Amino acid sequence: MKILIIEDEHTLAESVADYISEHGNICEMAFTFLEAEDKLVINEYDLILLDITLPGGNGLDLIPLIRKFNPRCGLIIISAKDSIDDKISGLDLGADDYVTKPFDLSELNSRMKSLSRRRFNDGSNEIVFNEIILKSESSEAIVNGINLDLTKKQYEILLYLMLNKNKVVTLESIAGHVWGDIAADEGRYDFIYSHIKNIRKKIEERKGRNYIHNIYGLGYKLCEE
Amino acid sequence: MKLLQKTNKIYLILSASAFLIGGLILYLVISVYLDSQLTERLNDTKQRIIARIKSSGSLWEDPPFVQIRVIETTEKGSDIVSDTLIYDASEKEILPFRQLKSDLTIGDKTYEFLIRDDLIEKSDILAVITIITGTALVVLLITLLIINRMLSRRIWKPFYSIISDLNRFSQDETEFIINSDTDIVEFQELISELNNITGKAIRDYQLLKRFTEDASHEIQTPLSVIQMKLESFIQDPDLKESQADLIKNALTSVHKLSRLTKSLLLLTKLDSRQFPYTTEVDLSKILASQIDMLRDPAKDKSVFIEERIDPGCLRTVNPYLAESLFLNLVSNAVMHSPDNETVIIELNSIQLMITNKGPAFSGDPLKLFERFYKADRASSSSGLGLSIVKKICDLYDFRINYEISDQIHKITIKL
Numbered sequence: 001m002k003i004l005i006i007e008d009e010h011t012l013a014e015s016v017a018d019y020i021s022e023h024g025n026i027c028e029m030a031f032t033f034l035e036a037e038d039k040l041v042i043n044e045y046d047l048i049l050l051d052i053t054l055p056g057g058n059g060l061d062l063i064p065l066i067r068k069f070n071p072r073c074g075l076i077i078i079s080a081k082d083s084i085d086d087k088i089s090g091l092d093l094g095a096d097d098y099v100t101k102p103f104d105l106s107e108l109n110s111r112m113k114s115l116s117r118r119r120f121n122d123g124s125n126e127i128v129f130n131e132i133i134l135k136s137e138s139s140e141a142i143v144n145g146i147n148l149d150l151t152k153k154q155y156e157i158l159l160y161l162m163l164n165k166n167k168v169v170t171l172e173s174i175a176g177h178v179w180g181d182i183a184a185d186e187g188r189y190d191f192i193y194s195h196i197k198n199i200r201k202k203i204e205e206r207k208g209r210n211y212i213h214n215i216y217g218l219g220y221k222l223c224e225e
Numbered sequence: 226m227k228l229l230q231k232t233n234k235i236y237l238i239l240s241a242s243a244f245l246i247g248g249l250i251l252y253l254v255i256s257v258y259l260d261s262q263l264t265e266r267l268n269d270t271k272q273r274i275i276a277r278i279k280s281s282g283s284l285w286e287d288p289p290f291v292q293i294r295v296i297e298t299t300e301k302g303s304d305i306v307s308d309t310l311i312y313d314a315s316e317k318e319i320l321p322f323r324q325l326k327s328d329l330t331i332g333d334k335t336y337e338f339l340i341r342d343d344l345i346e347k348s349d350i351l352a353v354i355t356i357i358t359g360t361a362l363v364v365l366l367i368t369l370l371i372i373n374r375m376l377s378r379r380i381w382k383p384f385y386s387i388i389s390d391l392n393r394f395s396q397d398e399t400e401f402i403i404n405s406d407t408d409i410v411e412f413q414e415l416i417s418e419l420n421n422i423t424g425k426a427i428r429d430y431q432l433l434k435r436f437t438e439d440a441s442h443e444i445q446t447p448l449s450v451i452q453m454k455l456e457s458f459i460q461d462p463d464l465k466e467s468q469a470d471l472i473k474n475a476l477t478s479v480h481k482l483s484r485l486t487k488s489l490l491l492l493t494k495l496d497s498r499q500f501p502y503t504t505e506v507d508l509s510k511i512l513a514s515q516i517d518m519l520r521d522p523a524k525d526k527s528v529f530i531e532e533r534i535d536p537g538c539l540r541t542v543n544p545y546l547a548e549s550l551f552l553n554l555v556s557n558a559v560m561h562s563p564d565n566e567t568v569i570i571e572l573n574s575i576q577l578m579i580t581n582k583g584p585a586f587s588g589d590p591l592k593l594f595e596r597f598y599k600a601d602r603a604s605s606s607s608g609l610g611l612s613i614v615k616k617i618c619d620l621y622d623f624r625i626n627y628e629i630s631d632q633i634h635k636i637t638i639k640l
Contacts, residue, residue, distance in 0.1 A: 009446055015453035019460075053442055080445035102449035102483050105456045153521065168459045172480055180518045180552070181484070191521040216469035218459055218476075 001116060002044070005029045006036045006059065007051040007078070016049065019105045019167070020112065033057035040069050047074040047116055049108075050095070052086060060086065063093040074115040078103070104173035110163040127162050129222065131208050134159055143208040153178055154199050157192070161212060161222040170219035196220065228384075229377050236373055237366065244362040248355075255354055259347045264306065267325040270340045278331050289313055289322065292339040301328040301335055311341065320345060383407035387416060394423055401427060433497045437490050444486045452479045481607070488609040491549065492596065495616040500543045508538040508547060508640070512572055515551040519559055526564045530555070533571040540640060542621055550617045553610040554579055554636065560606060561634070576639045583634040590627035 003020065007013040008031050017027040028043070030036035033056030040062070048066055052059030059077070066075060077090045080101040087098045096115050099108055117125070117136070127134040133142045139155050141148040150158065156178045161169060171189040200210050213221050270291065277285055284293045289311045305326045313320050322341040329336055383405040390403045401423045403416050455476050459469065494500065516530055523530055540547075558568045558581040568581040592598055594615040597608040618625040624639040 009450065011450050012446070012453060015450070015457050018457060019453075080442040080449070101445045102452045102479070105453055168456075168464075170456070170459070170476060172476065175522075179521060188522065188525050190525040195521075215459070215464070216466045216473075218469045218473050 001025050001046040003027045003047045003049070003112075004036075004039060004043070004045040005049045006054065006062070007049065008032065008054050009051075016105065016108065020109055022166075033059075033062070036062055037065065040065055045070055045073050046120065047112055048076070049112075050075060050077050052077055052079045052090065060089055060093060063090065063095060067094045072119065074112070074119045076108075076111060076115065078108075104170065104176065106160070106164045106167060106169045106173045107177055109167070110160055110177065113163045127159065129162050129165055129211065130224075132158075132162070132203070132211070134162060143203050143206040146206045148199075148202045148206065150199065150202065154195055157195055158199055161220060164222070166221070166223045168215050168219050168221045171217075173219065228381060229374065232377055233370065233373060236369065240366055240369055241362075244365070248358045248362065251358060252351065252355065256347075256351060259350060263323055263342050263344075263347065264325075266342055267306070267323065267340050270342075271325060271327055271338055274338060274340070275329060275331070278336070284336075290341055292341075294337050296328065296335050296337045298330060298335045300337075301330065302326075303328075308344065309341075313343075380409075383409065383412045384415075387412070387419065391419065430497060430499075433493075434499055437493050437497075437499070441486065441490050445483065448479055448483050448486070452476065452483070455479065485607045485609070488607055488613060491613055492609065492616060495546075495613070495620060498620070500546055500620070503541050503543050505539050505541045506544045506547055508540055508551075508577075509534050509536045509572060511544070511547050512551045512555075512570070512577075515548060515555055516570060518552075519555055523559045523568070526559070526562070527566075528559055528562050528564065529567045530559070531567055531569045533569070535573040538572055538574050538640070540621075546617050546620070550614055553614050557606075557610045557614075558634070558636075574640075576637055578635065578637050580633060580635045582632055583629070585632050586629045586634075590629050593627060594625075 001024065003025060005013045005016055005027060007016070007029070010031060013029045013031065017029060021027050028039060028045075030039050033054045036050075036054070048070065050059050050062060050066070054062075059079075063075070066073070075095045076097045076099060077086075077095045078099045078101060079086060090098055096119075097111055099111065117127075125136045127136065131144050134140070134155075135142070136159075139152070141150050141155055141158055157174060160174060160177050171192055174192055175189060196212060196214075200212060203210060211222050211224065213223065213225060215221055274285060274291060274293070277283060285291065286293055307324050307326070309322055309324050310319050311322050312318070321344040323344055325338070325340045327338045327340070329338065386405050387403055390405075394401055401420075403419055403423075405412065405416055407413060407416075455472055458464075459472055513532065513534060516532055520530060554577075555568075555570065558570075558579050561583045562568055562581045563583075566582045568579065570580075571578040586593075594611050596612045599606060599608040615625060617623075618638060626637045626639075628635045628637075
């Protein structure tokens with residue numbers, strides 16, 4: 001996928017670019033309004049991340065331009081402002097999602113993946129990792145052909161980990177994604193442990209391998225290892 | 226009382242009083258005039274009779290109008306005017322008359338004259354006058370009322386237009402001008418002053434709004450950088466456990482700081498009323514979904530949430546604020562509940578009640594609504610949750626009450 005990150009804070013842009021630069025993804029960056037304009041006119045992108053507080057102009061003004069030259073690309077607005085007006089205007093103008101800073105990289109990543117699957121329906125609505133298959137239409141998880149019978153929350157957790165495969169996802173991030181911001185405040189994440197435990201058990205019962213690894217109590221990583 | 230009603234009332238009372246007094250004076254004046262005319266006529270008649278007697282010696286009588294008799298000189302008295310009732314043969318009934326009794330000596334005889342004039346005429350005239358005046362009064366009053374209404378409405382029209390314009394006013398508009406064509410100086414001044422005030426209110430609001438948004442941006446951006454760098458750090462496959470521990474703490478603090486900033490900004494926005502958007506929302510649904518989100522974390526403490534929610538409690542509020550209100554309330558209750566306890570949440574069409582066991586607290590429970598006030602200073606909460614709750618309640622005039630007795634904390638919100 002070709003991705004354009006329009007963000008004036010260099011370190012931020014680079015962090016995001018590093019994180020999402022997986023196999024097959026090409027990341028470009030634009031740090032000012034004018035730079036963004038230039039890049040948009042010349043290139044076509046599959047996904048654009050737009051920070052609306054840009055020097056040289058209001059990021060929202062770029063949206064019509066994006067839609068003109070890149071009508072089919074996914075567009076996610078990032079902003080520190082948490083302003084409802086901006087959110088509504090942005091979505092009205094044609095953005096697909098709105099994320100407020102600071103955000104978890106894993107959260108942003110999962111949204112980008114979901115968006116790209118929706119936009120570029122490559123025929124299957126499945127997310128696959130070895131023998132684990134997630135069907136997004138029916139929210140089902142299948143291992144070795146057998147349904148895992150996951151609860152709603154367990155499915156969400158597994159999906160989140162799969163979208164961020166090979167990355168360490170913090171407990172806070174999981175709590176924030178599945179339960180909401182406040183749950184991530186509490187500081188106690190035993191409830192996540194118990195959910196993960198159940199997920200692992202169900203996978204094991206269907207003769208699947210365990211790919212979910214606990215990283216020093218920081219979080220989890222779904223990977224081969 | 227409406228403006229027109231009041232002016233009408235005053236006009237009516239004053240006009241009616243003026244007319245009544247005028248009418249009374251007219252009545253009295255005419256009455257006195259008629260009386261003096263009557264008396265004059267009686268005297269004229271008397272003079273004519275006297276002249277007759279002196280010239281021809283004949284006594285002309287015309288009962289009941291003139292009656293003459295001879296009396297002894299010693300009986301002579303002074304003139305007396307009185308009212309009597311006499312049978313009038315020509316009318317064949319008893320009628321009231323004014324009578325002049327006068328004694329006069331002419332030559333060697335003393336006569337007593339009784340000269341009378343009927344009073345019916347007088348009372349008839351007065352009756353007619355009263356009716357005419359009364360009718361004139363009523364007609365004039367009605368006309369006055371109608372004219373007053375029409376005129377008042379026209380004259381006060383700009384004023385009502387100003388009021389309806391003001392009703393439309395809301396701070397978050399970008400521009401607001403009251404427009405009224407009027408040549409009345411006072412209204413022009415009123416409009417000018419109001420436009421000044423509303424203009425200032427709009428400017429102040431916009432300034433504060435920009436400030437909160439800019440502050441948010443300035444704080445959250447560096448926080449984002451910190452968080453992202455830390456998150457990138459932990460992706461290192463050679464990460465050591467000791468490093469992981471350090472990062473865990475750092476991440477927690479960043480997260481906490483970010484939440485704190487968001488809460489502070491929310492409070493500022495609530496203060497300056499930056500949430501004008503409202504719509505009808507189902508509070509029951511929102512509350513249920515917030516509780517749902519906190520059930521699992523609550524289970525970690527073996528805290529059980531008991532819901533008693535009546536369905537379909539609707540209110541017109543900002544949906545984002547409703548979520549925030551319930552989230553903070555429930556999370557507060559769960560967080561401060563000791564392990565192995567139950568939190569009871571009840572919602573009906575009148576009120577919301579949350580009861581939980583909590584630490585003993587001997588102070589004024591209302592202090593807990595102050596920013597950053599934490600009963601347990603060591604607690605990891607920001608201390609802002611209840612402030613947010615209170616501000617949202619204040620915004621929508623929900624009365625909130627916090628009772629603590631025997632370690633049972635009960636928050637009641639009258640919706």
